Amino acid sequence: xxxxxxxxxxxxxxxxxxxxxxxxxxxxxxxxxxxxxxxxxxxxxxxxxxxxxxxxxxxxxxxxxxxxxxxxxxxxxxxxxxxxxxxxxxxxxxxxxxxxxxxxxxxxxxxxxxxx
Amino acid sequence: xxxxxxxxxxxxxxxxxxxxxxxxxxxxxxxxxxxxxxxxxxxxxxxxxxxxxxxxxxxxxxxxxxxxxxxxxxxxxxxxxxxxxxxxxxxxxxxxxxxxxxxxxx
Numbered sequence: 628x629x630x631x632x633x634x635x636x637x638x639x640x641x642x643x644x645x646x647x648x649x650x651x652x653x654x655x656x657x658x659x660x661x662x663x664x665x666x667x668x669x670x671x672x673x674x675x676x677x678x679x680x681x682x683x684x685x686x687x688x689x690x691x692x693x694x695x696x697x698x699x700x701x702x703x704x705x706x707x708x709x710x711x712x713x714x715x716x717x718x719x720x721x722x723x724x725x726x727x728x729x730x731x732x733x734x735x736x737x738x739x740x741x742x743x
Numbered sequence: 744x745x746x747x748x749x750x751x752x753x754x755x756x757x758x759x760x761x762x763x764x765x766x767x768x769x770x771x772x773x774x775x776x777x778x779x780x781x782x783x784x785x786x787x788x789x790x791x792x793x794x795x796x797x798x799x800x801x802x803x804x805x806x807x808x809x810x811x812x813x814x815x816x817x818x819x820x821x822x823x824x825x826x827x828x829x830x831x832x833x834x835x836x837x838x839x840x841x842x843x844x845x846x847x848x849x
Contacts, residue, residue, distance in 0.1 A: 662839075
C-alpha cells in the first residue's frame with residue numbers, strides 16, 4: 628500500500644558531490660513537497676511544486692534545486708553537498724493546494740543523508 | 744517565536760497511562776494535522792481537523808479554533824505508541840511543530 632516512495636533510506640555522500648534525492652507518488656497528486664527535518668527544528672520546507680515543471684521556493688531553498696518533469700516524480704538536488712546538509716529529508720504529496728481545501732498529506736519514509 | 748509550539752518536548756509514560764500532547768499556533772489556519780513518526784523516519788497522518796473533535800481507536804484529537812490550540816490524547820497507552828508526534832498547521836503551506844518524543848514503558 629505504498630503511496631509515496633523515496634529512492635533511498637540512507638545515503639552517505641562526500642562534500643562537493645552532486646546528490647539526487649528522488650520521490651515518486653502513485654496517487655496522481657498535483658502537489659509535492661520536500662522537507663528537511665533536524666532535531667529541535669522540526670520539518671522545514673525546502674521546495675514545493677503545484678504542477679509539472681512548476682516549482683516554488685520554501686523557507687530554506689539555499690543550496691538546493693528541484694525538478695518536476697513528470698507529475699509523479701519530484702527530485703531534490705544538492706548541487707554541491709555540504710556537511711550542513713546532513714539531515715533527514717522527507718517528501719510529501721497532496722491532492723489539492725494546501726490552504727484552499729483541507730487535504731491529507733502523505734509522506735515518504737524519509738532519506739537520512741550524511742555528508743562527510 | 745515559532746508559529747507552532749508543541750508541549751511537552753519529551754514525555755515518558757507507563758503502559759496504560761492517559762497521555763496528552765498539546766499544540767498551540769499563532770497563525771490563521773484552514774486545518775491542523777497530527778502526524779506520527781516512528782524510528783526510521785516514516786511519517787503517518789493520524790488526524791486532520793478544522794473544528795471539534797475526532798476519534799480513531801485509542802487516539803482522540805481536539806481543536807479550539809478561537810484559542811488556537813489542539814490536543815492529541817492517547818488512552819490506555821502501549822509501548823507500541825512510542826514515537827514522535829508532530830503537529831502541523833495548514834495555511835499557505837504546512838508549518839510544523841518541533842515534535843513530541845513519546846516513550847511508553849511496559
